[in-house]
Amino acid sequence: MKVAVVGGGVVGLSATAALVRSGVDVVCFERSGVLMGERSAGSSRIFRLAHTDPELVRLAGTAREGFARWAAEAGRPMIEQSECAISGGDAHERAAAMDAVGAPYEWGDGLAAAARLPAVVAPSPALVDLTGGVVDVDAVRAHLAARAGHVVVHEPVDAVDGGQGATVRCLGGVHRFDAVVVAAGAGTSALAVQVGIDTPATLEHHVRFTFPFEGPAGVPAWIDSPDLGLHTYQHRSGPGRWSVGGALDPALTHWERGREAVAAASRRAVLEHVRERLTVRPVITDSLYCTHVPGLGDGIEFRRSGPVLVVYGENLMKCAPVLGDLLGAAVVAGSTPTGRTPQPAPRDAVS
Numbered sequence: 001m002k003v004a005v006v007g008g009g010v011v012g013l014s015a016t017a018a019l020v021r022s023g024v025d026v027v028c029f030e031r032s033g034v035l036m037g038e039r040s041a042g043s044s045r046i047f048r049l050a051h052t053d054p055e056l057v058r059l060a061g062t063a064r065e066g067f068a069r070w071a072a073e074a075g076r077p078m079i080e081q082s083e084c085a086i087s088g089g090d091a092h093e094r095a096a097a098m099d100a101v102g103a104p105y106e107w108g109d110g111l112a113a114a115a116r117l118p119a120v121v122a123p124s125p126a127l128v129d130l131t132g133g134v135v136d137v138d139a140v141r142a143h144l145a146a147r148a149g150h151v152v153v154h155e156p157v158d159a160v161d162g163g164q165g166a167t168v169r170c171l172g173g174v175h176r177f178d179a180v181v182v183a184a185g186a187g188t189s190a191l192a193v194q195v196g197i198d199t200p201a202t203l204e205h206h207v208r209f210t211f212p213f214e215g216p217a218g219v220p221a222w223i224d225s226p227d228l229g230l231h232t233y234q235h236r237s238g239p240g241r242w243s244v245g246g247a248l249d250p251a252l253t254h255w256e257r258g259r260e261a262v263a264a265a266s267r268r269a270v271l272e273h274v275r276e277r278l279t280v281r282p283v284i285t286d287s288l289y290c291t292h293v294p295g296l297g298d299g300i301e302f303r304r305s306g307p308v309l310v311v312y313g314e315n316l317m318k319c320a321p322v323l324g325d326l327l328g329a330a331v332v333a334g335s336t337p338t339g340r341t342p343q344p345a346p347r348d349a350v351s
């Protein structure tokens, strides 16, 4: 069987690596010169089991086993298990979903994990996801490059067709396959529509900022949805680094405002938050830009049209190993994995 995967982000590469592992003849098309350079860029992401849907808690649990397998193969950890604190917003719903699956958590009362956060006032109560932490994206990228890099072709795909067999059209010509996986991130909807699959096409700008941080390793990641003020996700993104992303009012981040205006508004909002609420120095040392689809919080959708399998969603890094395995198995079997309708948190952004 000959399979094409479109997209060399974490999802496409995970699927490609799973197919290589199963001995399938696979080619991965990536339009840029680097792997995991768009939505999968940067060096860290939050990992958590805490979701509001028990099936997503389960999925993240399976992903965690997958990260452990990758870590064993690579000989280096993929997740720093520093825990993840969730305060405000839907924390109780997440606890209920974790209860349903038996996922371990505690309520921090400001004395334990929550007190380790670089917050002026420790959030209380905070759900502490005990298996949460931070994904080492550099380790993931290196591992996937080692497993799948040799089958990547750095060419943009202009068209996908599932009419008679499956074809992928690039500048270099038309290539025939038995099946195609479209995991092209922001490029997915333009390709999916060619095979009659509608996926959300609206994009929003988002920027995460990094600040100097003297705290030790092992500080929990933190998702905070206060009744008033900025909703944020934050974590130690490496030695001496604390990264903060904020969910601004969608009126400030929509596409037509332009990347520069959104970056400036995000910078102002996050800096104000850091000055008022955190103990880290309010000096931006780095930033990470990405596009995301407004309204898609946690969740994942799979759609099929003939031999073409399309995947989309948000916050997919934490589930990458299991998504790769699901896509790899489904594309060979001609089946469609069951998705989980994205469930946005209030004013959700990435995290």
Ligand SMILES: Cc1cc2nc3c(=O)[nH]c(=O)nc-3n(C[C@H](O)[C@H](O)[C@H](O)COP(=O)(O)OP(=O)(O)OC[C@H]3O[C@@H](n4cnc5c(N)ncnc54)[C@H](O)[C@@H]3O)c2cc1C
Residues within 6 Å of the ligand: 006, 007, 008, 009, 010, 011, 012, 029, 030, 031, 032, 035, 036, 037, 038, 039, 040, 041, 045, 046, 047, 155, 156, 157, 158, 183, 184, 185, 186, 187, 188, 191, 206, 207, 208, 233, 245, 288, 289, 290, 291, 313, 314, 315, 316, 317, 318, 319, 350, 351
């Ligand atoms: C700032 C930020 C913070 C985040 N925080 C978290 C977090 O804490 N936890 C979490 O789990 N997730 C988080 N996410 C989300 C997570 O990183 C993404 O959901 C995930 O990386 C998406 O991977 P992907 O492979 O779907 O997309 P991408 O990484 O964007 O990969 C798609 C690839 O397809 C390629 N492509 C597109 N069109 C074509 C085409 N026509 N031909 C060939 N190639 C094409 C692109 O170049 C790209 O490399 C965050 C994202 C950002 C940016």
